[in-house]
Structure formats: structure tokens, C-alpha cells
Amino acid sequence: MPLIKIDTIEGRTEEESQALLDATHRAVLAAFKVPEGDRYQILSEHPAEHMKIEDTGLGIQRTRDVVFFQITTRPRPKDQKEAFYRLLTEELSSQCGIAPSDVVVTMVENSDEDWSFGYGRPQFLTGEL
Amino acid sequence: MPLIKIDTIEGRTEEESQALLDATHRAVLAAFKVPEGDRYQILSEHPAEHMKIEDTGLGIQRTRDVVFFQITTRPRPKDQKEAFYRLLTEELSSQCGIAPSDVVVTMVENSDEDWSFGYGRPQFLTGEL
Amino acid sequence: MPLIKIDTIEGRTEEESQALLDATHRAVLAAFKVPEGDRYQILSEHPAEHMKIEDTGLGIQRTRDVVFFQITTRPRPKDQKEAFYRLLTEELSSQCGIAPSDVVVTMVENSDEDWSFGYGRPQFLTGEL
Numbered sequence: 001m002p003l004i005k006i007d008t009i010e011g012r013t014e015e016e017s018q019a020l021l022d023a024t025h026r027a028v029l030a031a032f033k034v035p036e037g038d039r040y041q042i043l044s045e046h047p048a049e050h051m052k053i054e055d056t057g058l059g060i061q062r063t064r065d066v067v068f069f070q071i072t073t074r075p076r077p078k079d080q081k082e083a084f085y086r087l088l089t090e091e092l093s094s095q096c097g098i099a100p101s102d103v104v105v106t107m108v109e110n111s112d113e114d115w116s117f118g119y120g121r122p123q124f125l126t127g128e129l
Numbered sequence: 130m131p132l133i134k135i136d137t138i139e140g141r142t143e144e145e146s147q148a149l150l151d152a153t154h155r156a157v158l159a160a161f162k163v164p165e166g167d168r169y170q171i172l173s174e175h176p177a178e179h180m181k182i183e184d185t186g187l188g189i190q191r192t193r194d195v196v197f198f199q200i201t202t203r204p205r206p207k208d209q210k211e212a213f214y215r216l217l218t219e220e221l222s223s224q225c226g227i228a229p230s231d232v233v234v235t236m237v238e239n240s241d242e243d244w245s246f247g248y249g250r251p252q253f254l255t256g257e258l
Numbered sequence: 259m260p261l262i263k264i265d266t267i268e269g270r271t272e273e274e275s276q277a278l279l280d281a282t283h284r285a286v287l288a289a290f291k292v293p294e295g296d297r298y299q300i301l302s303e304h305p306a307e308h309m310k311i312e313d314t315g316l317g318i319q320r321t322r323d324v325v326f327f328q329i330t331t332r333p334r335p336k337d338q339k340e341a342f343y344r345l346l347t348e349e350l351s352s353q354c355g356i357a358p359s360d361v362v363v364t365m366v367e368n369s370d371e372d373w374s375f376g377y378g379r380p381q382f383l384t385g386e387l
Binding site for chain 3: 149159173175178179180181182183184185186187189197199207210211214215216217218219229230231232234235236237239
């Protein structure tokens with residue numbers, strides 16, 4: 001927790017995809033203060049024409065580098081979310097060369113009872129987490 | 130905002146997929162009254178046997194044309210959602226030949242602070258949107 | 259309803275994937291007490307390096323069999339969710355040979371108005387469901 005689903009346009013090398021996943025995880029660790037092993041990432045690549053990522057009139061130009069992040073998380077304070085948006089673009093820009101204009105994020109919140117990390121148990125309820 | 134994730138069974142021509150995306154966007158614009166550039170669509174195609182879309186006993190027959198829409202959006206009034214369901218099936222039927230019986234939709238709501246459209250900023254909070 | 263999105267690492271035979279989907283559906287039926295036809299499953303396969311599923315320090319070892327389930331559902335009591343986690347691992351273990359340590363689940367809740375199963379209508383609101 002959180003779960004990070006990442007959608008990109010195909011064309012990255014595997015090394016670039018791995019750098020993207022690693023940079024994202026560093027932003028998660030720094031913003032959400034979760035343990036190192038709190039890593040749940042799923043990356044999906046798409047043909048460019050299957051990702052239509054515009055800008056709601058904000059004047060943001062997207063490139064083929066555009067990355068869409070969908071986060072599922074227990075409730076988090078607003079300042080943690082704001083920190084995540086900022087740290088994520090910093091990591092992706094400095095470590096992967098992805099422009100901050102190509103980073104789009106949306107989050108959805110759920111509850112303690114909505115997670116099972118294995119063994120058929122809800123670890124946030126059992127006290128294991 | 131909203132984010133529209135679309136799952137289909139593989140086999141459409143690229144022209145058909147584009148028509149599907151365009152028709153969906155017209156329904157979003159008409160139902161949710163968002164700006165033209167408020168377009169965030171991700172299309173994923175699957176082998177038929179990896180999409181099991183039944184009908185909860187409603188007596189709805191699905192075909193290979195079946196499309197599943199997952200919408201993530203800030204809260205919207207019920208009448209907007211109802212309008213979207215209706216307009217979406219009208220667009221897909223008239224413009225893409227997709228039967229209203231092949232259109233399934235689910236929505237999840239989140240909040241202003243749950244969106245960043247670029248530059249690491251939450252544009253609904255900064256006043257940019 | 260519910261929608262079950264399933265992410266796996268590629269390499270299963272089609273027969274194994276179908277067994278996974280069927281076992282999952284049996285757990286849904288048993289835990290959530292929904293009708294037999296309440297089946298909405300979408301399976302996506304990924305290269306191993308695109309799924310980073312760790313354990314938040316719980317000491318759970320993942321294998322290539324790891325399966326991530328994302329459930330979207332109307333609100334359900336906690337005991338139904340707990341039953342689902344348990345029954346899902348039981349089914350996957352006994353019927354598919356997937357270890358309980360390889361089963362990760364997260365859920366997100368929505369409302370009656372957030373579902374349309376066809377024909378552009380919200381069947382939970384119209385009284386059809």
C-alpha cells in the first residue's frame with residue numbers, strides 16, 4: 001500500500017522502464033513515509049494512439065514520454081499528496097529525463113479493511129501492519 | 130478529469146478504436162460539461178477469454194464488441210452520471226455500431242486534492258482549475 | 259458488480275488463466291452472495307519486471323505466480339471482505355496451485371449510481387437490480 005498503476009506509451013527500453021519504476025518508488029517512500037518494502041507497482045505500456053492525455057486547457061504540452069499514475073491508498077493528509085506530486089516530478093525529471101509536464105496523477109482512497117497482502121488476511125486489521 | 134479507462138476485446142481496427150475514443154469523449158463533454166481539452170483516456174485491448182463480462186441475470190447478451198468503462202472523477206451529481214450512461218450508449222451506437230447491450234460502466238469518486246495534471250501541482254487546489 | 263481486475267505475470271497457459279478466473283469467481287459468489295451471473299472480470303498479463311509486488315516488510319516471499327486483484331464494489335460489510343480474502347486464497351491454492359503468499363487484494367467502494375450494466379441505464383437505481 002499504496003498500489004501504483006503506471007501507464008506509459010510503448011517505446012522505452014527496459015532499462016528506462018526500470019528507472020521509472022525506481023524513481024517512482026523513491027517518491028512514494030519520501031512522500032508517504034512508508035517502509036522500503038511497501039512497493040506495489042504495475043506498469044502497462046500502450047500504443048501512443050491508445051493514450052489520449054490532454055490538459056483541460058492548462059496549456060500543458062504532452063510528449064511520448066507522458067506517464068499516467070493511478071494511486072490507490074488509505075486516506076492520506078493533503079500535504080502528503082502535494083509532496084508526492086512534487087517529489088515525483090523531481091525524481092522523474094532528474095533521474096529519468098521525464099519533463100514535469102508529462103506527469104499526470106490521480107488518487108483514490110480506501111480503508112484498512114480493503115487490503116490483503118497475502119495469506120488471505122487483512123493485515124491492517126489483524127495488527128500485522 | 131475524469132480519467133476514462135476503457136477495456137475492449139482485441140480485433141478492432143485502429144480506425145474503429147479511434148472512433149470509440151472520440152465517441153466516448155463527446156459523451157464526456159456533453160454529460161459532464163467539462164472543457165474540450167479535459168480528455169484523459171487509456172484504452173487496453175484483451176483476448177476475448179480474458180474479459181468475462183456477464184449480466185448479473187439481467188438477460189443482457191454480450192458480444193465481442195463489449196466495452197468496459199472505468200471512470201475516476203471528482204464527485205458528480207447523479208443526474209450527470211445518468212446522462213453520461215445514456216449519452217455514451219447513444220454515441221457508441223450511432224457512431225460506432227456498438228450495441229447499448231455491450232456498454233458497461235463503473236465510476237469511482239475522489240477529491241480535488243487527488244489530481245495533478247502536470248508540473249507536480251494539484252491544479253484544483255492551486256486555483257489553476 | 260463487483261468488477262474484478264486481475265494482474266498476473268505472463269507465462270500461464272490459457273487453461274491456467276481460465277482456472278484462475280473460475281476460482282476467483284467462485285470466491286466472489288461465496289463471499290459476496292451475488293447471483294451466478296454477477297461476473298465482471300478483466301485479466302491483464304505483464305512481463306515479470308513490470309510487476310513489483312513486495313510485502314511491506316511482512317516477510318512474504320512472492321513468486322512468478324503472484325496475482326494482484328483490484329476490486330471495485332458497492333459498500334460491503336467488513337466480514338464479507340474478510341471472507342473474500344480467505345476464500346480466494348483457499349480456491350486459488352486448492353484449484354490452481356497458487357500459494358496464499360502470492361495473493362494480494364485491494365478494494366475500492368462506490369455507490370448504486372456508479373454502475374451501468376448496459377442499455378445506458380443505472381440498474382441499481384431503476385429497480386432492475
